[in-house]
Amino acid sequence: MDIHYLYHAMLAHYREGDSAGLDNYSGKALARVWKAQRFSWWMTGMLHSFPDAIEYDRKLQDTELAYLFSSEAAQRSLAENYVGLPF
Known part of the structure; x- marks a missing residue:
């Protein structure tokens, strides 16, 4: 994605003299x-x-996994993040 932002920022800068994309590049990429x-x-x-995890942490981890397996919305969110966030 970084190169996508940089490419379009450079096109705008060199073709149109618009430096807004270059000025905002770092913030957008970060x-x-x-x-x-x-x-x-x-x-x-x-x-x-994790060896130093307390019972509370293990319960939260189990609950998070159970939620992921039971929620279509959570699964969509995982898939979106896993394959890459939209532009």
Whole structure:
């Protein structure tokens, strides 16, 4: 996605003299990066066992997995994040 944003920002800059895309590039790219980081954190927490986890954490993990398996909306959200967020 980063290259998509940069490509269109550079086209606008060099073809039309519009630097708005270049000026906003970092913020736009970082917003997507943080969304990807959030998803990675969420998946890791849901799918991995940690030796220092307390019973409360394990119950939350089990509940999160149960919700994912029972909710079509949660499954759509996982799929959207897994294959890549929309533009």
